[in-house]
Amino acid sequence: MCGVFGAYSARDFVAEDVYLGLSALQHRGQESAGVAWIDENRRVNVVKGMGLVHEALSQSVLANTPVTRAIGHVRYSTSGGSMMQNAQPICANYAQGPVAIAHNGNLTNFLHLRETLESRGAIFQSTSDTEVILHLLAHQSRRRPLDALLRALSEVRGAFSLVVLLEDGLVAARDPWGFRPLALGRRGDNYYVSSESCAFNLLGASFVRDIEAGEVLLINERGLTSYSLPDSSKMAENSKRRWFCSFEYVYFARPDSVIEGISVYRARQEMGRLLAKSVSTESSPSGIGVPSVDFVASLPDSGTTAALGYSQESGIPFEAAVVRNRYVGRTFIQPTQKVRELGVRIKLSPSPELFAGRKAVLVDDSIVRGTTAGLVVSMIRECNASEVHLRISSPPVRYPCFYGIDTPSNGDLAAAKNTLEDIARTVGADSLSYLSREDMMKAIGLPPDSLCTACFDGQYLDAPDVDGERCRCSCEKIFE
Numbered sequence: 001m002c003g004v005f006g007a008y009s010a011r012d013f014v015a016e017d018v019y020l021g022l023s024a025l026q027h028r029g030q031e032s033a034g035v036a037w038i039d040e041n042r043r044v045n046v047v048k049g050m051g052l053v054h055e056a057l058s059q060s061v062l063a064n065t066p067v068t069r070a071i072g073h074v075r076y077s078t079s080g081g082s083m084m085q086n087a088q089p090i091c092a093n094y095a096q097g098p099v100a101i102a103h104n105g106n107l108t109n110f111l112h113l114r115e116t117l118e119s120r121g122a123i124f125q126s127t128s129d130t131e132v133i134l135h136l137l138a139h140q141s142r143r144r145p146l147d148a149l150l151r152a153l154s155e156v157r158g159a160f161s162l163v164v165l166l167e168d169g170l171v172a173a174r175d176p177w178g179f180r181p182l183a184l185g186r187r188g189d190n191y192y193v194s195s196e197s198c199a200f201n202l203l204g205a206s207f208v209r210d211i212e213a214g215e216v217l218l219i220n221e222r223g224l225t226s227y228s229l230p231d232s233s234k235m236a237e238n239s240k241r242r243w244f245c246s247f248e249y250v251y252f253a254r255p256d257s258v259i260e261g262i263s264v265y266r267a268r269q270e271m272g273r274l275l276a277k278s279v280s281t282e283s284s285p286s287g288i289g290v291p292s293v294d295f296v297a298s299l300p301d302s303g304t305t306a307a308l309g310y311s312q313e314s315g316i317p318f319e320a321a322v323v324r325n326r327y328v329g330r331t332f333i334q335p336t337q338k339v340r341e342l343g344v345r346i347k348l349s350p351s352p353e354l355f356a357g358r359k360a361v362l363v364d365d366s367i368v369r370g371t372t373a374g375l376v377v378s379m380i381r382e383c384n385a386s387e388v389h390l391r392i393s394s395p396p397v398r399y400p401c402f403y404g405i406d407t408p409s410n411g412d413l414a415a416a417k418n419t420l421e422d423i424a425r426t427v428g429a430d431s432l433s434y435l436s437r438e439d440m441m442k443a444i445g446l447p448p449d450s451l452c453t454a455c456f457d458g459q460y461l462d463a464p465d466v467d468g469e470r471c472r473c474s475c476e477k478i479f480e
């Protein structure tokens with residue numbers, strides 16, 4: 001998962017706006033950050049570094065950078081390693097001029113394209129899949145840059161939400177399926193493109209609309225010009241089908257964002273409500289039964305909105321009984337198991353005063369590896385809770401994601417090969433149940449044929465090339 005942000009103005013300097021936009025998208029990536037612009041000498045410039053936005057970039061330097069269009073990126077690695085050379089934006093000066101690209105998503109035919117390009121003499125500087133877009137564009141050196149970009153994007157498959165800087169202007173592009181979000185905002189004559197609408201609030205900009213799936217939008221002194229990605233046979237067959245990522249609503253997006261007209265907050269709250277309804281009217285899928293408890297708690301922050309919905313629906317009071325240290329990163333994004341495990345203890349702290357001798361329902365948005373849930377339940381046990389019932393506001397994650405979310409290979413997914421009883425036992429919960437896929441889709445409220453649910457049900461679009469057991473899309477996942 002990554003965040004991208006672009007800004008265009010006829011007269012204002014916007015590099016600092018990009019810095020602020022990236023700060024609002026920090027939850028989408030914490031490994032590196034970068035900003036790129038084109039100077040008056042037609043050269044592309046980039047500043048980037050490892051770490052959080054304020055560690056990687058200098059706000060004061062960007063505030064004094066006299067540019068009226070710029071793009072930026074925050075990254076965590078789903079393709080290629082966590083290293084400086086893979087930090088974005090990726091930039092080049094090629095035969096037709098300067099270009100800079102910032103990408104959110106994963107290209108499922110990356111290795112095939114890379115091998116083809118290398119056989120034609122291309123030399124890659126990074127292991128990131130984004131670089132193939134740059135090479136595909138540079139290979140169209142007789143076309144004007146925007147046409148070359150359209151052509152390049154017709155060759156890639158999988159997920160991409162991009163902001164691109166060309167001499168022609170700022171370009172926003174989204175793959176024909178719309179996996180990853182991308183939104184257009186405006187403040188006065190300034191335009192902004194962001195992975196999520198929450199970044200517009202910080203800048204005092206208003207949300208205009210989503211970039212459409214399959215749309216390429218050029219923003220320049222002539223205004224806004226919308227293009228469609230050239231049809232491929234697959235797109236034509238499925239022209240109405242969309243694959244907006246349901247996990248954005250479950251976990252990744254900020255609750256104050258609106259994606260495809262749906263408030264992430266409202267979707268999560270409804271997931272919690274439906275979770276409470278399903279466990280109060282049916283026996284839980286684990287067969288352990290309905291808990292009668294003293295209070296509802298959440299794993300903050302991503303489980304909190306669903307926990308509030310659960311509390312509102314069930315009438316059981318909500319207590320902020322697990323406290324989050326706000327100054328450490330999200331465990332899901334941490335790159336190694338050791339850091340992940342340490343990170344949970346540093347980051348989450350259950351309150352002994354609230355848990356001791358009491359029964360609680362603990363709501364979380366999802367169980368991926370089970371590491372976080374297991375450690376938190378054991379910390380709650382250390383507080384002498386009498387019962388801990390775990391409720392998950394999404395279905396079991398059983399399959400890896402090839403479209404830009406860092407869910408691991410099947411073998412590392414708690415629900416891939418274990419029964420719910422096994423998972424409950426492993427994490428130490430008295431009972432465990434999940435929201436059904438149908439209720440998740442109902443809570444989001446988009447038409448069922450517009451959502452990707454592949455990590456829950458294995459129904460992939462454009463399934464990546466698999467070489468033996470290893471995925472060939474460069475995400476390095478094992479596909480079993």
Ligand code: SF4
Nearest residue numbers: 245247401452454455
């Ligand atoms: S597989 Fe899951 S995480 Fe990946 S795009 Fe689909 S719904 Fe989102």
